[in-house]
Amino acid sequence: MSLSRTPQTPADVRAFYDAHRTVRQYVTAPDGSPIPLPDDHLDAVLHAAQRAPTDATAQLYSLVRITRPELRARLVELTTNAHIATASEAFVVCADVHRVSRVLEVTGRQPGEWPAIAVHFGLGDAVMAGTNLLTAAEMLGYQGCWIGGVMNGLDGIITALALPAGVLPFAALTIGRSAEDTPYRPRVPRPLVIHTDAYHVATDQELRGAVEIMNPIAARGGQPGDWARLLNAYFGTGGSMGTREPVLRAALARQGLAAPGSAGT
Numbered sequence: 001m002s003l004s005r006t007p008q009t010p011a012d013v014r015a016f017y018d019a020h021r022t023v024r025q026y027v028t029a030p031d032g033s034p035i036p037l038p039d040d041h042l043d044a045v046l047h048a049a050q051r052a053p054t055d056a057t058a059q060l061y062s063l064v065r066i067t068r069p070e071l072r073a074r075l076v077e078l079t080t081n082a083h084i085a086t087a088s089e090a091f092v093v094c095a096d097v098h099r100v101s102r103v104l105e106v107t108g109r110q111p112g113e114w115p116a117i118a119v120h121f122g123l124g125d126a127v128m129a130g131t132n133l134l135t136a137a138e139m140l141g142y143q144g145c146w147i148g149g150v151m152n153g154l155d156g157i158i159t160a161l162a163l164p165a166g167v168l169p170f171a172a173l174t175i176g177r178s179a180e181d182t183p184y185r186p187r188v189p190r191p192l193v194i195h196t197d198a199y200h201v202a203t204d205q206e207l208r209g210a211v212e213i214m215n216p217i218a219a220r221g222g223q224p225g226d227w228a229r230l231l232n233a234y235f236g237t238g239g240s241m242g243t244r245e246p247v248l249r250a251a252l253a254r255q256g257l258a259a260p261g262s263a264g265t
């Protein structure tokens with residue numbers, strides 16, 4: 001297989017990533033049902049997912065493709081993200097150490113005890129596969145949306161998808177043709193996320209500047225945005241991440257991924 005690729009210019013690369021938008025409204029059939037990807041497009045994005053690099057050669061992830069309308073509807077309910085029903089494709093992207101354990105068993109070996117490592121490498125592999133899939137979809141002219149809302153209904157999702165022990169949903173991922181006019185969403189200034197040789201602890205001033213830059217991402221219905229307020233709703237005292245914490249701990253315990261003496265045990 002050829003290794004040659006026509007190099008893109010830096011401007012091409014920037015333009016490709018600047019065209020990224022999270023999109024939640026998709027082109028559908030007139031009755032509102034999803035328009036599936038053509039087979040060759042679906043095959044290409046799944047191929048991209050599987051070409052992701054993987055730690056220890058293990059491919060510690062699984063993607064569950066959601067096709068049945070009633071299952072899509074159930075996931076809408078469990079994740080509170082309506083666009084799972086209308087996207088051309090919807091996946092639940094999971095960390096998966098079940099398969100590697102089974103490979104060891106069927107070849108006459110015994111899986112070791114490493115639940116924290118499972119979460120670390122499983123989520124890493126899952127994210128890399130999902131990111132490849134989304135980028136490939138964007139190369140084909142689609143847009144998509146990661147859905148961390150799986151955390152709202154983790155237990156129900158594990159049941160609905162019959163996930164065995166060792167498999168943990170990370171997020172859902174939808175893709176389709178955009179039916180919305182989506183704004184370009186800002187990012188914090190580069191020095192806050194790209195460090196050279198040692199971690200740079202941001203100053204108060206730098207952080208206030210970042211908030212100013214990020215404020216538009218929280219704008220709704222013509223009202224100016226307040227990014228710190230949005231972050232507070234997620235990560236502040238009484239925020240939604242605090243509500244998700246016990247849900248994740250319970251799922252880790254249910255899936256056999258809680259390290260002794262830590263989460264869920």
Ligand SMILES: Cc1cc2nc3c(=O)[nH]c(=O)nc-3n(C[C@H](O)[C@H](O)[C@H](O)COP(=O)(O)O)c2cc1C
Nearest residue numbers: 020021022023024081145146147148149150171185
């Ligand atoms: C792991 C992850 C989980 C996300 N969860 C949700 C979600 O549950 N619902 C949603 O509408 N968007 C979700 N998003 C999309 C983000 O809101 C979006 O990426 C962010 O606002 C930046 O916008 P952009 O991707 O258009 O640049 C998620 C993104 C990621 C990476």
